[in-house]
Amino acid sequence: MAFYDRMFNGLGLRDWCGNAGADSSMSMADLLAQANPSAEVNGPVFPFPSLDALNDACPAIPPSRDFVASVETGFLAIKDGLKLVLDPLTQPLSWMLEFALLAVESVPWWLMLPVLFVLVWYASRSKPVTIFVVLVFAFLGFVDHLDAAMQTLSIVLVCTGISILFGVPIGIAMAKSNGFQRAILPVLDLLQTLPTFVYLIPLIFLFSVTEPKLYGIAIIVYAIVPVIRLTDLGIRLVDRDVLEAANAFGMSAPQKLWGVELPLALPNIMAGVNQTIMMSLAMVVIASLVSAPGLGVLVLRGIRNLELGVGLVAGLGIVLLAVVLDRVSKAALARVSATHKHH
Amino acid sequence: MTEITKTEPKIRIRGLYKIFGPQPQRVLPFVEDGMGKDALLQEHSHVLGLNNISVDMMPGEITVVMGLSGSGKSTLIRHINRLIEPTAGEILIDGADALMLSPERLRAKRRADLSMVFQKFALLPHRTIEDNAALALEVRGVAKSRRRTEARRWLDRVGLSGYECYYPHELSGGMQQRVGIARALTSNSDIMLMDEAYSALDPLIRSDMQKLLLDLQVELLKTIVFITHDLDEALRLADHLVILKDGMVVQQGEPQDILLNPSDPYIEDFVSDINRARVLRVRSVMRRGDTNGHAYAGDVDADANLESVIAVSGGDTTHCYRVIEGGAPAGELDMKDVVRALVPRVSSSQTAA
Numbered sequence: 252m253a254f255y256d257r258m259f260n261g262l263g264l265r266d267w268c269g270n271a272g273a274d275s276s277m278s279m280a281d282l283l284a285q286a287n288p289s290a291e292v293n294g295p296v297f298p299f300p301s302l303d304a305l306n307d308a309c310p311a312i313p314p315s316r317d318f319v320a321s322v323e324t325g326f327l328a329i330k331d332g333l334k335l336v337l338d339p340l341t342q343p344l345s346w347m348l349e350f351a352l353l354a355v356e357s358v359p360w361w362l363m364l365p366v367l368f369v370l371v372w373y374a375s376r377s378k379p380v381t382i383f384v385v386l387v388f389a390f391l392g393f394v395d396h397l398d399a400a401m402q403t404l405s406i407v408l409v410c411t412g413i414s415i416l417f418g419v420p421i422g423i424a425m426a427k428s429n430g431f432q433r434a435i436l437p438v439l440d441l442l443q444t445l446p447t448f449v450y451l452i453p454l455i456f457l458f459s460v461t462e463p464k465l466y467g468i469a470i471i472v473y474a475i476v477p478v479i480r481l482t483d484l485g486i487r488l489v490d491r492d493v494l495e496a497a498n499a500f501g502m503s504a505p506q507k508l509w510g511v512e513l514p515l516a517l518p519n520i521m522a523g524v525n526q527t528i529m530m531s532l533a534m535v536v537i538a539s540l541v542s543a544p545g546l547g548v549l550v551l552r553g554i555r556n557l558e559l560g561v562g563l564v565a566g567l568g569i570v571l572l573a574v575v576l577d578r579v580s581k582a583a584l585a586r587v588s589a590t591h592k593h594h
Numbered sequence: 595m596t597e598i599t600k601t602e603p604k605i606r607i608r609g610l611y612k613i614f615g616p617q618p619q620r621v622l623p624f625v626e627d628g629m630g631k632d633a634l635l636q637e638h639s640h641v642l643g644l645n646n647i648s649v650d651m652m653p654g655e656i657t658v659v660m661g662l663s664g665s666g667k668s669t670l671i672r673h674i675n676r677l678i679e680p681t682a683g684e685i686l687i688d689g690a691d692a693l694m695l696s697p698e699r700l701r702a703k704r705r706a707d708l709s710m711v712f713q714k715f716a717l718l719p720h721r722t723i724e725d726n727a728a729l730a731l732e733v734r735g736v737a738k739s740r741r742r743t744e745a746r747r748w749l750d751r752v753g754l755s756g757y758e759c760y761y762p763h764e765l766s767g768g769m770q771q772r773v774g775i776a777r778a779l780t781s782n783s784d785i786m787l788m789d790e791a792y793s794a795l796d797p798l799i800r801s802d803m804q805k806l807l808l809d810l811q812v813e814l815l816k817t818i819v820f821i822t823h824d825l826d827e828a829l830r831l832a833d834h835l836v837i838l839k840d841g842m843v844v845q846q847g848e849p850q851d852i853l854l855n856p857s858d859p860y861i862e863d864f865v866s867d868i869n870r871a872r873v874l875r876v877r878s879v880m881r882r883g884d885t886n887g888h889a890y891a892g893d894v895d896a897d898a899n900l901e902s903v904i905a906v907s908g909g910d911t912t913h914c915y916r917v918i919e920g921g922a923p924a925g926e927l928d929m930k931d932v933v934r935a936l937v938p939r940v941s942s943s944q945t946a947a
């Protein structure tokens with residue numbers, strides 16, 4: 252006899268419910284109770300009024316597994332529509348990632364690495380940082396991890412680029428409109444608090460696992476948050492006196508944005524980009540679960556097959572890559588901040 | 595006493611009120627009925643910025659605004675280029691209502707006709723000194739090479755040549771302020787708004803800059819609104835002096851006039867410490883009219899200050915001089931009047947009390 256029987260009887264809902272327990276399908280608890288008659292006595296005296304408990308007393312109320320099933324069917328129902336919209340929109344992301352991976356694969360190392368080092372030099376203008384980067388890549392190449400590292404790096408750079416492309420305008424819009432900021436902040440909070448694996452679940456159903464955009468979206472959605480937040484903050488922090496001067500001399504809104512606000516917010520935006528890069532790297536490792544190539548795949552192999560050495564060396568590679576990306580972006584940030592010093 | 599033909603004021607401010615707070619329109623009637631700054635703050639938690647200001651600023655003149663800290667000087671000057679919107683009142687520039695300008699027209703007006711020097715400098719920290727000075731021209735879309743020559747010319751004029759490629763944070767406060775002055779001068783606008791433009795300068799450079807402004811006035815005849823805390827500076831520069839207190843105009847007029855006839859104890863305090871002999875000019879103390887009656891001890895110029903006249907007379911108070919204004923005799927100056935003018939009214943009222 253279920254605990255909530257009396258409640259439904261008392262409310263006069265028995266007819267609506269149908270006959271309690273008797274010939275409706277049996278729940279797991281009922282089966283257990285039959286197998287072991289003392290279980291009913293041992294069960295909770297006052298069970299939580301969950302769907303299952305209520306279903307015991309009143310079959311008209313669906314059990315939990317129906318609820319889970321309906322969430323699934325619900326998602327599957329909107330999936331096609333969602334896919335129809337998202338697929339073409341995100342297709343360029345797949346192309347970009349495919350192109351980047353192809354480029355990394357087909358350009359010979361003796362061309363790729365010098366180009367990379369020159370870029371590092373231009374971004375950081377720092378000799379120690381450039382030398383460090385050269386050493387790291389020499390080491391990675393020496394232990395035959397260069398290809399995997401370059402794959403990881405290219406995914407990180409593509410995703411960071413797209414994060415900046417979308418994150419900075421969103422941040423600007425948030426700084427300009429309090430309403431928009433109020434609307435976006437909870438979304439950003441949500442994106443930052445969601446465990447990284449949870450992102451992957453709906454994406455796996457939406458896109459095929461063979462498509463690069465699956466992990467591309469997961470990385471971007473996760474990593475775009477800091478660049479949005481810090482662009483918003485940076486623009487809101489622009490000295491009001493300086494803006495007043497810009498107004499007094501008749502600058503138009505675009506002139507103010509490009510000539511005053513963005514340059515003055517640049518140190519903050521760069522700090523956001525630095526964090527975005529680091530978060531992309533963290534996510535690209537997890538995304539190897541859904542076919543993202545690179546060092547993450549080796550780490551995963553280490554875990555799956557208990558190949559300790561493979562996992563550790565790939566892990567070291569990721570750490571080195573992380574330090575490289577951090578140093579280079581911080582050096583670029585420091586260079587920008589130097590010319591922005593105030594008073 | 596001005597015999598110049600009446601011209602239209604360049605900037606005309608009428609019945610201007612500014613109240614800071616959440617509901618300025620609601621408390622405006624209290625202010626119009628005479629509630630003061632302190633009462634408004636205590637009873638309605640609104641700050642009275644400006645209280646019924648009416649000032650005419652003539653083209654080609656320097657209007658100096660003085661007043662204690664918090665009296666509303668910066669607030670007043672920001673209304674002229676509408677960095678602050680008034681609560682009530684009207685502002686006419688060249689006879690046109692500045693409050694009716696659309697955002698687009700306002701921006702065009704600011705670009706073409708208004709430049710400003712800021713109390714807190716407000717330079718763009720990520721730009722070089724030269725680019726800062728050239729800001730107004732850049733906004734107008736002037737070609738780079740012309741921008742450069744103009745900016746360099748004015749940077750040179752304020753004594754900053756050689757610093758063109760530095761950044762603001764590499765300069766001292768006084769130097770940054772001069773960049774701000776050069777920025778306004780480079781704009782070459784009809785109206786210059788100068789909010790304590792000289793406050794961070796040392797006395798020597800300050801005197802230089804005052805001279806620069808006066809020289810400029812001879813060449814360019816701009817309409818300048820100049821805020822200062824320094825009475826000597828005000829008297830040196832001002833064609834028209836406006837004294838503010840708690841957002842109200844307590845007295846305005848020709849500076850010599852205010853000095854000789856202060857209308858209020860507040861102003862008497864203000865002017866009591868000044869070296870009157872150096873500031874007062876013959877024309878404010880002379881008796882205008884016939885110049886045939888006397889045997890004069892000599893001629894003095896109407897624009898000479900009393901100090902120089904006393905030096906000429908050797909301190910003899912029996913002398914009487916003929917005053918020459920614009921090459922022609924205009925009246926006479928009795929040394930007794932000179933001595934009388936040197937005694938501020940404050941001390942006379944104190945002896946009376």
Ligand SMILES: Nc1ncnc2c1ncn2[C@@H]1O[C@H](COP(=O)(O)OP(=O)(O)OP(=O)(O)O)[C@@H](O)[C@H]1O
Nearest residue numbers: 614641642643661662663664665666667668669670
């Ligand atoms: N944005 C604002 N919000 C509220 N009150 C303001 C604001 N701006 C100015 N005020 C008030 O208006 C009054 C006048 O300020 P203002 O800056 O015009 O003074 P000031 O005469 O320029 O003083 P100072 O010589 O110190 O620069 C002050 O009481 C100030 O508190």
Ligand SMILES: [Mg+2]
Nearest residue numbers: 667668669713
């Ligand atoms: Mg001020």
